[in-house]
Every structure is written in structure tokens, then in C-alpha cells.
Amino acid sequence: MKKLKKNLYSNFEKKLFNNYKFLKSEEKTLEIFQLQFRLCALNESQIASTNLKKILKKRLRFRLVLKFFFYIYICLINLFISKPKIFFRSNTMSTISENILKSEFAKKNIYTIGTLSFKNKFLHYLKYIYSNTWYYDLCERTSEIFFILSKYKCDNSKKLIKLSQSKKFCLDIKKALITDCDFVKKVQNKINLQGVILNNDQTPFAYIFIEVANKSLIKTAVLAHGNFRNPFMVSVLPLRAQKIYVWSKKSETLINKNLKSRKAEFLKGIKYGIIQPKKKPKNILFVASPYKTIIKSNKNKIFNNILKTLKLNSSPGRLVYCAHPEDYRNNVLKRLLIKNQIIYSKNSAYYEASNARVVLGSHSSFLFESKACGIPTFQIKDICVHPKRQKDESVKQIRFAQLINKKIFKRDFSQKREFLKLDYKKIINFFSNNKKLISSI
Numbered sequence: 185m186k187k188l189k190k191n192l193y194s195n196f197e198k199k200l201f202n203n204y205k206f207l208k209s210e211e212k213t214l215e216i217f218q219l220q221f222r223l224c225a226l227n228e229s230q231i232a233s234t235n236l237k238k239i240l241k242k243r244l245r246f247r248l249v250l251k252f253f254f255y256i257y258i259c260l261i262n263l264f265i266s267k268p269k270i271f272f273r274s275n276t277m278s279t280i281s282e283n284i285l286k287s288e289f290a291k292k293n294i295y296t297i298g299t300l301s302f303k304n305k306f307l308h309y310l311k312y313i314y315s316n317t318w319y320y321d322l323c324e325r326t327s328e329i330f331f332i333l334s335k336y337k338c339d340n341s342k343k344l345i346k347l348s349q350s351k352k353f354c355l356d357i358k359k360a361l362i363t364d365c366d367f368v369k370k371v372q373n374k375i376n377l378q379g380v381i382l383n384n385d386q387t388p389f390a391y392i393f394i395e396v397a398n399k400s401l402i403k404t405a406v407l408a409h410g411n412f413r414n415p416f417m418v419s420v421l422p423l424r425a426q427k428i429y430v431w432s433k434k435s436e437t438l439i440n441k442n443l444k445s446r447k448a449e450f451l452k453g454i455k456y457g458i459i460q461p462k463k464k465p466k467n468i469l470f471v472a473s474p475y476k477t478i479i480k481s482n483k484n485k486i487f488n489n490i491l492k493t494l495k496l497n498s499s500p501g502r503l504v505y506c507a508h509p510e511d512y513r514n515n516v517l518k519r520l521l522i523k524n525q526i527i528y529s530k531n532s533a534y535y536e537a538s539n540a541r542v543v544l545g546s547h548s549s550f551l552f553e554s555k556a557c558g559i560p561t562f563q564i565k566d567i568c569v570h571p572k573r574q575k576d577e578s579v580k581q582i583r584f585a586q587l588i589n590k591k592i593f594k595r596d597f598s599q600k601r602e603f604l605k606l607d608y609k610k611i612i613n614f615f616s617n618n619k620k621l622i623s624s625i
Contacts, residue, residue: 192415193442200225204345210354212361216329217344219386222418224341232341236333239388243334247326251367254322258374265295270379270615272298273320276407280457281606288608292616300381300407301458303534319375320382323368324389328360361392368396379403379615385424394424403615405429407454410549415573423447427614429454431552432578453606459537459557468498469540470526471533471550474510475517481569490564490584491524494544497588504540506533508548544587551579562587 203225207214214221223232244250270289277285277300289296298317302308312318324330336353338344347353377397385394385406397404405427408420420428421442429451430436439448470491478487494503504527511517512530521528529536533550537543543554546567555561555578563581565571575581 193417193421196222196225196416204348206349210348213348213354213357216357216361216388216391217348218391218422219419220341220344222416224345226416226418228418229341232344233339235387236341236344237339239330240334240339242325243327243330244322244325247328247331250322250326254319254326255370255374258319258371262374262376266376267295268376268378270294270296270381270403271320271375271377272296272300272315272381273317274300274381274383274407274409275302276383276409276454277301278455278458281453281455281608284456284606285608285611288612289615292612294615297375319371320393323371323393327389327392328363329357329388329392332356332360364389364392365396368393369400372397372400372402377402379405381405381407381611382425383407383409384419386419391424398424398426403427403617405611405614407451408435417442429611431455431549434575449610451607451610453556455553455556456606457557458553459534459559461537461557461559462539465539465541465559466502467536467540468494468503469533469536469543469554470494470503470505471537471543471545471548471554472506472508472511473546473548474508475514476510477546477569478567483567483569486566488520490567491520491526493584493588495524495526503527504529504536506531506536555579 204221220232279301282300286296299311299315336347338347380397382390384390394404404425406425408430428448430448433450436448436450440446478484505521506529537554540559543559543561545551551561551563561579563579564584565581566584
């Protein structure tokens, strides 16, 4: 894309619609796949294609049979639990914060189903089942939209753009949208849904679920899945939900400025307790962003020097590099770390952070999470692609030379931990302001 001036989001919107003029009469197709079109407009076609491939992999066979039995199941369940419900479907919040929130809803006699926290663990899979989080996923994976994409073998962004110029494809998408909306409305009515919190509202099915809920006057919200700093607001805007809870004040200001409203709200303590630090942590943890961003921004020499200096200033076996999932098969990066005798970890950053004295990185959202859990966390300015934009009020941004000069790695921070507890009142107040929920109490 060409250079954009001050209000990057609004200028991007204009350019987006200019790029896809052929969709002017097919507004619904543009809305459903707006995330893919936005990514393509920013030259991120590969990410858009990956998203489409994931959609096709998710699709379940025998969708009509599954939908039939699912609807019978929820009808039977509703005979026993007919009270108004708030549905959660997110993996953003810590388990501790989720339990606090559910407890506060329970005090107000507001019934909740689903989950806001999920990890790749056996107990979390059990919770996924018994909390009925799977309701959403079954509806999504039997979606008619998914069926149409599969029918046309639409597994990459180029094919989506080409198909979107076909009247037959757009007509099929319209029909599928009507069918999906009708089924989702039946499900939401049958389970007596009065509130919903999702991970995002940007995917095709999330768009459907939120739009149907909005039309039925159901309270809708998104729990942000990252600390947004991208000025183009891809994967965030346009917002379909009535509210979005974000990780920082800076994100709140940025989103509200672009929306010209107060829909975004900073929610303190979203990640409270997501990491359980040991009493005497020993490691220096470097939480990485994708290595390709270092290469693209020509910061590989600075990056290499930082790793070497970190190794010299840490005890043997105490410097751990937590790779970004994109880099698990990056042999160039592996060789670099082995050469510098740095521990290359494929473990979860949450697992490694439990034994971290200090957490370092550039623009990973994990820096916010470790800071929220009381771990000393620093953003290294030298390797940030856009230091001003990527700076966050809660994480200290510092030059690497200053880190070394201040001997931060030698300090004992164990007595100075500061934790951000969940400000649950903001969510409770938003959903409690619902006549149907209040009348059921």
C-alpha cells in the first residue's frame, strides 16, 4: 500500500473499499470476509490464506444431522435450566480472573456458561465440555458459510478475491448467511441467551453470532486477545460487538479515537494470576516476536549483539529464549542460539515465566502478561520496529545499554511484586444493565 497520512485507520478504510469496488453491490460478502480482505490490502495475503485453510479444516461432515441432534439436546437441557444466561467463549483471561468474574455473576444470581480461559491441558478440555463452551464451536463448524467455502475449495486469498467477483458465489454466500443466521437465532433463543463475550468478532462465524445477538437486543462484548498497537486496526475494527475490553489504556484511547465512541474500555487484571511465579526465580527469559520481523526491519545485527551480551551477563544455563510459535522450525534461528549457548525453549512462555527473574522482549503481548503477574518486565527499544507505537504504559521501554549499565539482572525483585487484580465491576455493570437479566434475579 502507498503511504498513508495521519488518520491511518480511516484512510485505510477508503483504500480498502477502492481496492474492492466490485463488492460494492455485495456488501455482505465484504462484511463476512472483511478480515481476509483487510489482510490482503496490507500485503499479508499469506496470513489470510492460512485463516481460510483453518476454516476448511474446522468444517464437520454431516452438518445437518449434527445440527438436528444438537438442537434437540439444547431443547432438553432448557427444560431443566431455562433461566437467562451469559455465554463465554474466549481463551484470553486467566483462570483466576475467570473464577472471580463467575463468582461475582453468581452473587447476582446471573447464570453463566462457557469459559474465558483455556489451556492445552486435560482439565481444561473437561471444562470446555461441561461448561458447554462447545455450543459455539459446533454451530461454527457446521456453518453453511464453511460448507460453501469447502464446496468452492476456497483455501487461499487469491481464490477468495476471484470468487467474490462471481455473482453465483456471492448469491450462495448470501443464502448460507440467511440459513446460519436463522439457526443461530433459534439456538440463542432456546438457551435464553442474554449476554455474550467472545474472543473476537472478526471471523465469519463470530460476525454472524454477534450480529444475530445484536438484532435480538442481547448484550455483546469482545475480550481482546492481544495488546493492539497496529494503526490499521486489522483484527479489531470494524467492531461488531457493543463493547470491547482491552489490556491497556493506550489501546482504549486508540480504538475509541478511530470509532469516535466509547466502546473500548481498559479492563485491569485480565491476566491476573495467569503466571504463578516461583518464590526464588532464577532465569532471564527472552520472549520473542517472530524472527522475520527482526530480519525485515534490518535489526538482525543488533539482535545478535543483544543475545551475545545477554549471555555474557547471565549465569550458565540461566538465559532462556522462548521462541515464537512461527519459529519452531526456523533452523537459522536455532543455529544462532546454539552458537551463543542459549537455551532454546519450545515450552509455553507461561511455563518458562514461572521461573523468570526478569522478562525481556520487543513487541510481544506476553510482556504485558508477565508484568501484570508481578514479574519485572522490560521492552528493549533497540529491536522494536515502531518504538513509539509499540510502547505500552504498563511495560517499561528501555535501551539495551541502559539495562546492562543498571545491572538490572543482578537485582532481587522478589519483594517488589505488583499484581493487577481483575476490575470485574466493569463487566458486571455492563451486563447487569439488561432488563431481562435483572427481572430473572
